[in-house]
Amino acid sequence: MLDNKLLRSNLDNVAAILFTKRGFSLDIKRLRQIEALRKKLYAYIEELNINKSKNLKYIKIYILKIINKRIKFLNKKLNDLNNEFNEIVIYFPNIPHNTVPIGKNKIDNVEIIRVGIPRVFNFKLRNHIDIGNLNGKLDFKIASKITGSRFVILRNNLAKLHRALTQFMLDKQTMDHGYEEIYVPYIVNSNSLIGTGQLPKFGNDLFAIDNDQGYYLIPTAEVPLINIVRNKIIENTNLPIKLTAHTPCFRREAGSYGNNIRGLIRQHQFDKIEIVQIVEPENSYNALEEMRIHAEVILKLLELPYRVVILCTNDMSFSAAKTYDLEVWIPSQNQYYEVSSISNCEAFQARRIKARLIRKNRKNPVFVHTLNGSGIAVGRCLVAIMENYQNEDGSITIPNILRKYMNNIDRIN
Structure with a gap:
């Protein structure tokens, strides 16, 4: 499996290499959609956790339960997005070493x-x-x-x-x-x-x-x-x-x-x-x-x-x-x-x-x-x-x- 960090930070370059060298086309559009949603969800979860920690002693119990339930729901959505990302990436072949000759067969x-x-x-x-x-x-x-x-x-x-x-x-x-x-x-x-x-x-x-x-x-x-x-x-x-x-x-x-x-x-x-x-x-x-x-x-x-x-x-x-x-x-x-x-x-x-x-x-x-x-x-x-x-x-x-x-x-x- 390719490095997810590399895919998220340099998707266009990876896509170009795999297409040029291995004739493999990536679904760039869907991967970008998943990454954008993932970042948005991650930031929202982080914000909820920070606000909860800052105001923990002032939050009523029933409100705290609602916040925790919301965080759990969002974490599940985040996990689903990560799984979808991995289910796409698992079909990607390895990137050839730069000493490998480019060819079709x-x-x-x-x-x-x-x-x-x-x-x-x-x-x-x-x-x-x-x-x-x-x-x-x-x-x-x-x-x-x-x-x-x-x-x-x-x-x-x-x-x-x-x-x-x-x-x-x-x-x-x-x-x-x-x-x-x-x-x-x-x-x-x-x-x-x-x-x-x-x-x-x-x-x-x-x-x-x-x-x-x-x-x-x-x-x-x-x-x-x-x-x-x-x-x-x-x-x-x-x-x-x-x-x-x-x-x-x-x-x-x-x-x-x-x-x-x-x-x-x-x-x-x-x-x-x-x-x-x-x-x-x-x-x-x-x-x-x-x-x-x-x-x-x-x-x-x-x-x-x-x-x-x-x-x-x-x-x-x-x-x-x-x-x-x-x-x-x-x-x-x-x-x-x-x-x-x-x-x-x-x-x-x-x-x-x-x-x-x-x-x-x-x-x-x-x-x-x-x-x-x-x-x-x-x-x-x-x-x-x-x-x-x-x-x-x-x-x-x-x-x-x-x-x-x-x-x-x-x-x-």
Whole structure:
């Protein structure tokens, strides 16, 4: 959520930035009406309270009751106006950082680095679906019978490779990068999703559980991890807080069509290692660079070609102020696909969840900054390994770094 003080003091400038950079139009007229009424009510309540205090010993009891009733009524009106203001503002996206390129879609994203050279194959290239079908270890038909489209069953050593990737990624983030591993609920309430920005605007992308409790399947472990600090005041000596979790993620992927939904590229259920940092405001952009390195290390050790891009203003998520995407090379598609997004949300989520920081030499707490990222998406990484490490006979060579997680086998036949 944007800073209400900023909106009230500099509404025109905020509106111009959001329209120019994110194509988002504000209802300036209604916000001004609410603010004018709010100021008028606040001043009237203050005047009543001051006059009551000055003349308390001269006011008769029945008059005092009338005044108190009036103040209570006006406070309710003031609270209703504040709630209406917040109900409008909750739909506003975050303001992009000034280093974010202005653009309309992914075409306007800016590549900043490319690592590794895509392999040149001296045999007919197979995609990951054909490789999986060749040895019967990738089964969409049975998954479709069990559930529906965009689900999969992995068998035998391919399932083991998926598990090996998960364990390898967790080991790197916990043992080498200092994240605390967390086991989190896979079901969250609506307040948690409001806190991280998925609700109320993006409810159609979520899997809601059909009951009256307001429960949803998590779209990412970012949601439960960020909400660990909801309604907390944190001492600066306890920062940064670095958390990681392996979870399945559940997304409707509404409106996703084309070749990229085939196979494992875009599933309703997929696994991901999430990394989160809660930091002091002045440290958040250093933390963003650090988290990008923590995700890149995974791809480097797997020896997969990839690139890093800065997302343009209109391609970023609702809550992000700046985002890096890591994109891995998928040979059959002849292009790079996102396997990790690393975002600094600044204080946007912290305002929603009321997560604040207190420092010894300062009286008033300030909002922390929250960052999240993938460290990394397991399914798409599996696709990259299957295709980049494929052999002419349809077998898959196991990357060296994963062999100790695979009982030292060097290939999947």
